[in-house]
Amino acid sequence: MPSESRPADQQSDTSPDRVREIFQAAADLAAEYLRRSDDPQTPVTLNPPPSAIHKRVPLKLDGPAVPVDALMEQARDLMELSVRTGSANFSNQLFSGFDPVAIVGEWLTAVMNASMYTYEVAPAMTLVEREVIARMGKAVGWTGCEGLFTPGGSLSNLMAMLMARQRALPKVKSRGLQGSKLVVFTSAESHYSVERAAVILGLGTEGVVQVPQDRYGRMRVDAFEHAVRQVRAEGRQPMMVVATAGSTVFGAYDPIGAIADIAEREGLWLHVDGAYGASALLSDTRRGLLAGAERADSLTWCAHKMLNVPLSASVIIVREPGLLHQCNAVHAEYLYHADNDAPDLDTGEMSIQCGRRVDALKVWLAWKARGDAGMAQIVDRKFELASTMRDIVRARERFELLSDPDDVGGGCNTCFVYHAPSLDGLPADRRLRAIDASTHVLRERVRLRGRLLTNYAPVFGVRAFRHVSANDRATEAELALILDEIEAVGHDLDLRPLADVETRPTP
Numbered sequence: 001m002p003s004e005s006r007p008a009d010q011q012s013d014t015s016p017d018r019v020r021e022i023f024q025a026a027a028d029l030a031a032e033y034l035r036r037s038d039d040p041q042t043p044v045t046l047n048p049p050p051s052a053i054h055k056r057v058p059l060k061l062d063g064p065a066v067p068v069d070a071l072m073e074q075a076r077d078l079m080e081l082s083v084r085t086g087s088a089n090f091s092n093q094l095f096s097g098f099d100p101v102a103i104v105g106e107w108l109t110a111v112m113n114a115s116m117y118t119y120e121v122a123p124a125m126t127l128v129e130r131e132v133i134a135r136m137g138k139a140v141g142w143t144g145c146e147g148l149f150t151p152g153g154s155l156s157n158l159m160a161m162l163m164a165r166q167r168a169l170p171k172v173k174s175r176g177l178q179g180s181k182l183v184v185f186t187s188a189e190s191h192y193s194v195e196r197a198a199v200i201l202g203l204g205t206e207g208v209v210q211v212p213q214d215r216y217g218r219m220r221v222d223a224f225e226h227a228v229r230q231v232r233a234e235g236r237q238p239m240m241v242v243a244t245a246g247s248t249v250f251g252a253y254d255p256i257g258a259i260a261d262i263a264e265r266e267g268l269w270l271h272v273d274g275a276y277g278a279s280a281l282l283s284d285t286r287r288g289l290l291a292g293a294e295r296a297d298s299l300t301w302c303a304h305k306m307l308n309v310p311l312s313a314s315v316i317i318v319r320e321p322g323l324l325h326q327c328n329a330v331h332a333e334y335l336y337h338a339d340n341d342a343p344d345l346d347t348g349e350m351s352i353q354c355g356r357r358v359d360a361l362k363v364w365l366a367w368k369a370r371g372d373a374g375m376a377q378i379v380d381r382k383f384e385l386a387s388t389m390r391d392i393v394r395a396r397e398r399f400e401l402l403s404d405p406d407d408v409g410g411g412c413n414t415c416f417v418y419h420a421p422s423l424d425g426l427p428a429d430r431r432l433r434a435i436d437a438s439t440h441v442l443r444e445r446v447r448l449r450g451r452l453l454t455n456y457a458p459v460f461g462v463r464a465f466r467h468v469s470a471n472d473r474a475t476e477a478e479l480a481l482i483l484d485e486i487e488a489v490g491h492d493l494d495l496r497p498l499a500d501v502e503t504r505p506t507p
């Protein structure tokens with residue numbers, strides 16, 4: 001006979017007092033972690049080698065049960081050995097900072113543990129997702145659009161490409177590509193996920209034409225036009241163009257309006273990859289960077305990049321409702337019951353996933369807590385800090401800014417190189433080679449000091465520092481610290497031997 005009450009050990013794990021106790025311990029841990037992350041004196045990373053992590057935390061999962069108090073200590077150690085991405089000294093990726101309300105959204109999401117396939121199992125969250133998508137669509141200038149949260153920008157771009165393929169080949173779901181030679185145009189500075197999606201979708205890497213960029217990292221429209229002509233002349237079928245709003249290296253915004261003119265004339269699907277930069281739509285002063293986005297067919301937007309929401313919070317929005325379903329539905333009757341009350345509220349068949357986590361709640365809570373003005377303020381502050389960073393770079397004698405997006409409306413990335421004293425007097429070609437290699441050497445030294453983490457990337461063929469203005473809480477002192485650290489490691493270092501390094505290692 002089944003027991004009337006739960007077994008004693010399960011009761012003790014989930015009693016209200018025990019749940020509160022565990023949550024309180026975790027809340028204390030989280031609050032202290034974030035306090036320390038926000039302190040500029042706290043190292044961003046301890047750069048632990050794997051051996052150090054193994055030494056400090058018993059990672060193996062083959063032992064006896066560990067009491068929760070002891071487990072919290074182990075969690076604290078793991079957090080100490082992690083990178084403090086919320087710190088203003090973390091400018092390594094396109095996200096930084098934190099929002100306590102949004103973090104709570106993530107936590108409450110886990111408490112409810114819904115899955116976003118059917119309305120019956122995620123009723124409130126389905127409507128929350130709809131609202132967030134509708135609000136983002138409104139920022140683009142769309143009404144009646146639809147969309148979904150996806151696991152990240154790469155997946156949002158993949159879904160856009162799926163829809164473009166569906167429009168180009170309406171029978172692709174049943175018949176496959178059937179030898180079609182579909183082509184996607186995107187800028188040479190676009191995110192690599194476009195190429196990867198082309199592989200997944202059967203277009204192949206040769207199905208992507210990378211259009212050259214201008215000196216600000218934006219797609220050259222004349223080159224795009226030329227590329228479309230060339231592809232047609234080769235007997236291939238232009239399918240879509242992916243314009244980038246906020247490229248990963250330059251933070252550049254492609255001229256979407258001019259690209260839309262050509263896309264319309266040529267019958268191409270226009271997707272805007274605004275994973276990084278679409279948040280500019282929320283700012284009265286920066287919205288113009290995406291002028292023309294309202295003419296696109298679809299748009300990717302990651303709230304976890306510019307809006308301080310924890311990963312991941314990426315959406316794909318499509319102007320024409322119904323397409324996501326058309327592309328992805330395969331009629332899994334066991335789950336999506338056609339005779340239920342509200343089949344049109346089941347989002348599962350719009351997705352390439354089955355189980356799908358709730359990512360909308362944290363965005364909704366953060367947006368509610370800040371209001372439209374508060375969201376715009378985050379964006380404005382990041383753009384302003386980026387301009388300040390470029391002023392600081394320009395003002396420092398041994399640093400050289402490689403591109404200034406402020407000439408063309410702004411951007412959140414700052415790409416620069418350092419001219420070490422040891423390289424003075426080298427002939428230009430050898431000097432360039434040494435600067436290229438020295439960026440890597442200096443960045444490694446800065447990284448190992450641990451005070452901050454910033455990245456580097458190829459810029460016009462030379463490795464350069466790429467600072468991302470990703471944390472709206474940064475101060476001028478924290479921006480200047482990056483240059484101070486580079487000078488501290490590079491001023492007295494003899495970098496001349498790097499001029500003899502023939503090529504940089506290929507990945």
Ligand code: ABU
Binds near residue numbers: 248
């Ligand atoms: N979409 C992730 C980009 C990562 C980076 O460039 O830092």
